Amino acid sequence: MRNCIIGQSGGPTVAINASLAGVISQALQTGKYAHIYGMINGIQGLMELKVINLGERLGSMEKLEQLSHTPAMYLGSCRYKLPETEETDMAVYEQLFSILKNLQIDDFFYIGGNDSMDTIMKLSDYGKKIGSPIRFIGIPKTIDNDLMGTDHTPGFGSAAKYIATLMLEVMHDSSIYQAKSVTIVEIMGRNAGWLTAAAALARTEKMGGVDLIYLPEVPFDREEYLKTLEEIFASGKEQVVVAVSEGIRDKSGEYVNDGQIEAKEDAFGHISRSGAGKAVEHMTADYFGCKVRSIEVNVLQRSSMHCASAVDLEEAFLIGEEAVNHAIEGENGIVLGYRRMPGSGYRVSIQAVDVHEVANLEKRVPREWINEEGNHVNGTMINYLLPLVQGEVILGYKNGIPDYLER
Amino acid sequence: MRNCIIGQSGGPTVAINASLAGVISQALQTGKYAHIYGMINGIQGLMELKVINLGERLGSMEKLEQLSHTPAMYLGSCRYKLPETEETDMAVYEQLFSILKNLQIDDFFYIGGNDSMDTIMKLSDYGKKIGSPIRFIGIPKTIDNDLMGTDHTPGFGSAAKYIATLMLEVMHDSSIYQAKSVTIVEIMGRNAGWLTAAAALARTEKMGGVDLIYLPEVPFDREEYLKTLEEIFASGKEQVVVAVSEGIRDKSGEYVNDGQIEAKEDAFGHISRSGAGKAVEHMTADYFGCKVRSIEVNVLQRSSMHCASAVDLEEAFLIGEEAVNHAIEGENGIVLGYRRMPGSGYRVSIQAVDVHEVANLEKRVPREWINEEGNHVNGTMINYLLPLVQGEVILGYKNGIPDYLER
Numbered sequence: 051m052r053n054c055i056i057g058q059s060g061g062p063t064v065a066i067n068a069s070l071a072g073v074i075s076q077a078l079q080t081g082k083y084a085h086i087y088g089m090i091n092g093i094q095g096l097m098e099l100k101v102i103n104l105g106e107r108l109g110s111m112e113k114l115e116q117l118s119h120t121p122a123m124y125l126g127s128c129r130y131k132l133p134e135t136e137e138t139d140m141a142v143y144e145q146l147f148s149i150l151k152n153l154q155i156d157d158f159f160y161i162g163g164n165d166s167m168d169t170i171m172k173l174s175d176y177g178k179k180i181g182s183p184i185r186f187i188g189i190p191k192t193i194d195n196d197l198m199g200t201d202h203t204p205g206f207g208s209a210a211k212y213i214a215t216l217m218l219e220v221m222h223d224s225s226i227y228q229a230k231s232v233t234i235v236e237i238m239g240r241n242a243g244w245l246t247a248a249a250a251l252a253r254t255e256k257m258g259g260v261d262l263i264y265l266p267e268v269p270f271d272r273e274e275y276l277k278t279l280e281e282i283f284a285s286g287k288e289q290v291v292v293a294v295s296e297g298i299r300d301k302s303g304e305y306v307n308d309g310q311i312e313a314k315e316d317a318f319g320h321i322s323r324s325g326a327g328k329a330v331e332h333m334t335a336d337y338f339g340c341k342v343r344s345i346e347v348n349v350l351q352r353s354s355m356h357c358a359s360a361v362d363l364e365e366a367f368l369i370g371e372e373a374v375n376h377a378i379e380g381e382n383g384i385v386l387g388y389r390r391m392p393g394s395g396y397r398v399s400i401q402a403v404d405v406h407e408v409a410n411l412e413k414r415v416p417r418e419w420i421n422e423e424g425n426h427v428n429g430t431m432i433n434y435l436l437p438l439v440q441g442e443v444i445l446g447y448k449n450g451i452p453d454y455l456e457r
Numbered sequence: 458m459r460n461c462i463i464g465q466s467g468g469p470t471v472a473i474n475a476s477l478a479g480v481i482s483q484a485l486q487t488g489k490y491a492h493i494y495g496m497i498n499g500i501q502g503l504m505e506l507k508v509i510n511l512g513e514r515l516g517s518m519e520k521l522e523q524l525s526h527t528p529a530m531y532l533g534s535c536r537y538k539l540p541e542t543e544e545t546d547m548a549v550y551e552q553l554f555s556i557l558k559n560l561q562i563d564d565f566f567y568i569g570g571n572d573s574m575d576t577i578m579k580l581s582d583y584g585k586k587i588g589s590p591i592r593f594i595g596i597p598k599t600i601d602n603d604l605m606g607t608d609h610t611p612g613f614g615s616a617a618k619y620i621a622t623l624m625l626e627v628m629h630d631s632s633i634y635q636a637k638s639v640t641i642v643e644i645m646g647r648n649a650g651w652l653t654a655a656a657a658l659a660r661t662e663k664m665g666g667v668d669l670i671y672l673p674e675v676p677f678d679r680e681e682y683l684k685t686l687e688e689i690f691a692s693g694k695e696q697v698v699v700a701v702s703e704g705i706r707d708k709s710g711e712y713v714n715d716g717q718i719e720a721k722e723d724a725f726g727h728i729s730r731s732g733a734g735k736a737v738e739h740m741t742a743d744y745f746g747c748k749v750r751s752i753e754v755n756v757l758q759r760s761s762m763h764c765a766s767a768v769d770l771e772e773a774f775l776i777g778e779e780a781v782n783h784a785i786e787g788e789n790g791i792v793l794g795y796r797r798m799p800g801s802g803y804r805v806s807i808q809a810v811d812v813h814e815v816a817n818l819e820k821r822v823p824r825e826w827i828n829e830e831g832n833h834v835n836g837t838m839i840n841y842l843l844p845l846v847q848g849e850v851i852l853g854y855k856n857g858i859p860d861y862l863e864r
Contacts, residue, residue, distance in 0.1 A: 062630050091635050122629035129634075214858050215763050222529035222861060223469050223760040227536075228498050233756075251856065256863040348752045349640075353626040357763055359857070439857035449658065450766070450846035451621050454629060456663040 051084035052156040054377070056104065059092040059162035059169065060129070062122040063205025064355040065366035066191045067455075069161050070124060071114040072370020073189070074104050082378060087153060090457075092128035092160075093169060097145060101153065102457075113455065118367055119445050120454040121355035131165065132172045135179070143176045150184055157185045157377040161370075163192035163203075167385055167409040174383030174405060185377045188385035188405055189369055193352045195244035198411045199403035200387030204369055205352075207362030207438035210248035212354045213237055214439060216347065217252035217260055217293065224289045225257060230340040232279065232290045236327030238351055240297035242414045243267050245351065247427045248435055249293035261290045266297035267415045268424035270306050275330070276337050278425060283338075294326050306330065356452055360441025365398060372400040385409075396437035458491035459563040461784070463511065466499040466569035466576065467536070469529040470612025471762040472773035473598045474862075476568050477532065478525040479777020480596070481511050489785060494560060497864075499535035499567075500576060504552060508560065509864075520862065525774055526852050527861040528762035538572065539579045542586070550583045557591055564592045564784035568777075570599035570610075574792055574816040581790030581812060592784045595792035595812055596776055600759045602651035605818045606810035607794030611776055612759075614769030614845035617655035619761045620644060621846060623754065624659035624667055624700065631696045632664060637747040639686065639697045643734030645758055647704040650674050650822045652758065654834045655842055656700035668697045673704035674822045675831035677713050682737070683744050685832060690745075701733050713737065763859055767848025772805060779807040792816075803844035 056073050058066055070088075077083045083105070090100035108114055117124060133142060150158065160170050170188035177184050190197050193209035217235060224233045237246040243265025253259035261282055264270055282290055298306045307329045327344035335342040369386050376384060384402040391397040419431040446453040463480050465473055477495075484490045490512070497507035515521055524531060540549060557565065567577050574595045581593035597604050600616035624642060631640045644653040650672025660666035668689055671677055689697055705713045714736045734751035742749040776793050783791060791809040798804040826838040853860040 062633055094635070120629070121626050123633045126635070127633040211857055216757060216761075218858050218861065219528050219760040219762060220756060222527070223756050226465075226469055226530045226534040228501070228533070251858060253856070254861070254863055343756075345755045345757070346753065349627060349630050349750075350623060350752070350757070353630040354623075355626060356622050436856060441857075442852075442854060445849075447849060449660070449843060450618055450848075451625050451658060454625065454661070456661055 052082050053085040053087065053154050054083055054157035054159065055087040055089055055101070055150070055153065055155050056125070056159045056161070057089040057092045057096065058123040058125045059127050059160060059166040060192070061163065062127070062352050063191050063193050064121045064208045064353065064358045065205040065362050066161055067120045067124050068118040068363045068366035069189050069191060069204055069370035071118040072367040073159050073374055074108055075114050076371035076374035078105065078109055080374065080378065087155070088125045091126040092130060093132070093146065094128035094130040095126065096149060099149065116446065116453070116455040118363060119355065119443060121353045124455065124457055129165065132169055135172050135175045140176070146173070147177070147180065147182060155184055157187065159187050159189060159373055159377070161189040161191055163190070163194070164197065164410060164412070167197070167405055170385065171383065171405040171409040178383070185380065185382040187373050187377050187381065188408070189373050190385060190387065191366070193245055194239050194242055196242035196412050196414065197408060198413050199385055199408040201390040201398065202388060202438055204362065204366035206244065207359040208357070209245055209351050210251065210435055211359040211439035212351055212357045213245060213248040213347070214251035215357055217249045217291065218254070220345065221252060221254070221257050221260070221291050224291055228288070230283060230288050230338070232292060232334050232338070232340065232342045234292045234294060234327050234330050234334070234342070234344040236294055236296055236325055236344060236346045238347065239266065239295045241266055241412060243295045244415060246293050246295040247415060247431050248439070250427045250432055251435055251439060260293050261287070262292045262425045263427055264294045264298050264425060265415055265420060266295045266299065267417065268420055269301045270298040271301065272333055276333070278423070279334065279338070292330065294330055296326050298326050355454070356445065358443045359439045360443050361438060363443055369400055376402050459489050460492040460494065460561050461490055461564035461566060462494040462496055462508070462557070462560065462562050463532070463566040463568070464496040464499045464503065465530040465532045466534050466567060466573040467599070468570065469534070469759050470598050470600050471528045471615045471760065471765045472612040472769050473568055474527045474531050475525040475770045475773035476596050476598065476611055476777035478521040479774040480566050480781055481515055482521050483778035483781035485512065485516055487781065487785065494562070495532045498533040499537060500539070500553065501535035501537040502533065503556060506556065523853065523860070523862040525770060526762065526850060528760045531862065531864055536572065539576055542579050542582045547583070553580070554584070554587065554589060562591055564594065566594050566596060566780055566784070568596040568598055570597070570601070571604065571817060571819070574604070574812055577792065578790065578812040578816040585790070592787065592789040594780050594784050594788065595815070596780050597792060597794065598773070600652055601646050601649055603649035603819050603821065604815060605820050606792055606815040608797040608805065609795060609845055611769065611773035613651065614766040615764070616652055616758050617658065617842055618766040618846035619758055619764040620652060620655040620754070621658035622764055624656045624698065625661070627752065628659060628661070628664050628667070628698050631698055635695070637690060637695050637745070639699060639741050639745070639747065639749045641699045641701060641734050641737050641741070641749070641751040643701055643703055643732055643751060643753045645754065646673065646702045648673055648819060648821065650702045653700050653702040654822060654838050655846070657834045657839055658842055658846060667700050668694070669699045669832045670834060671699070671701045671705050671832060672822055672827060673702045673706065674824065675827055676708045677705040678708065679740055682832070683740070685830070686741065686745070699737065701737055703733050705733050762861070763852065765850045766846045767850050768845060770850055776807055783809050
């Protein structure tokens, strides 16, 4: 019989618990595991021996389904960076491997983003160096969709569906008055514009869609923006909706928030910076003198399980299951990913990629998926996004609010 | 045969189209109406003769259901204040009544908040003065729940359900890290704290609930707030979630945003003020030096049809239907409202109230529904709120986003 341990790390998504449920479910199904452990707060918690028995706690279909429908992270997270494996002081690794040995761990699963894949890479590299038999397997997640080695990341589809739904509702909201107005929505994604691009999915027959979409992949030009807005108003459209990534920068590489808006100091000496949305709001109000408002979607885009994509949660569960199969087959130092199958109709298969091809790299939106003017996305992006946001998840409710699982 | 006209006015809610659907449905059902008109952009549009035939456009169960499931306002809105009926220049009224006469209107329905009830009051007062037979009926709506003459307002239950869901998801999001953190959520309601109070519905077995809730009905005391937060940290709780109304004021009556945070001028001379959430964020970060963030829910709380309360939409439809019955019975100058029936179990009946008892008045949260410390609500509030957020609405979806109706 084998033992395994699972951890979660980095920022939340609504799909990361579905992957955890997939690992537990498949580990139970195979009948090969004596103990399925969970580390609380990632490897940081593991070093403090914060370990629970997941098989005992969650070993029923009902619990696993509720877990799959719970946002954020059942096991808690950490942001702990392991030292480079070439460094001389290996105390942290020695401690971690000693803990894993005491727990008689065979398979180590870590669900997370870029930083978490760095953890998998370093642990498997170190393990190979000392001849440890433990298999280290990475399972991706991030709403940013910026990981290499996968067509898209678990968690992205749900965040994209939420952004598309929200933009649609904001378009309805902004359409009711006759006066000129501009609504700016700031969406997460510091370096990669995938999630901001999902605003393009909010298309309707009569209102059209979001008027302008600015990604970090193309420099933001204030003059061009104002000119384009002028043209939109001149065409007779009165209520304009704009999506901007939090990470838009001008030609010189400065964040638009830094370049346009002065940092301000409050009465207590606390410095705060306005974000990209506020910066674009101010330049717009200033130029047009019309009603302008900005909305910062904030953590809601990574926690809104009540608006999850069914495709995303199903795939996230599946990738968790497959991680177990790959561990049993003896793989080590890999990250699972989705491969979009060629042909008509959307299907994915799950592939394993060497963790060195994933960790610390970043996948940005290809320039050719963005329109020539750099202020919207094109059909290639729409076709890429559409299958990922399909299907709604029916949650359990109690007292009028979703019945999420708690540790 | 009769003719009627319907208008919508004020800010959006997700229930205002359900009331419109209720009026159209019942007007069709009675068989008493030759024409069911809609005014585009309220009385402002009516004066520009922007009138459509709703019976023809929406006269099917399928369309009416889709309309009931569409946020914002199908007919568009306006913010137009009629002059006082005692003034000498009655040109606006003469114009409006002449338009209504040309359209051979018998019944005039107006769905809106406080300002819209002012419109109903003035039109019915003027109509009585000149001996017009037209019946003016008000149908309430507002996410603020601050109207008199009704147990609660259509639109409030859905906004409350959205706030409760969002707070629950924010609690999950904030719980994943080990470090001390404070998350502040700013909720709409300038003078009345009903919607902010709905944060209290985000209760769970293990996490408890939202730690602190500040309504505009009780002066906000910075020192008390920081002391209470200190006590919460001292009790061992590390991730604290706070709900604040956008309208909280200090003892001297100054808005907390104005009092604590200086207005700032950006590079283009545009003045912006930080809101209550930002103000509380800054005072918290300054005092505790821990991770603090604030979330401004913004228009999402009035447009999130994807998280509507089934009870709210059903009642909003019903109140629209009842408005037609009251018109046919010959009533004029009234506003419909909900009366909560005494006894165990939640049931409402629909009552008519003289518009003079509603227009321009404001219902605030009773002090005795707020805890003694003024930093949370009590069981009376919870019992009042719970029935209003029950039930989920199954929306139609197309291309991964809700399939809302467009004019």
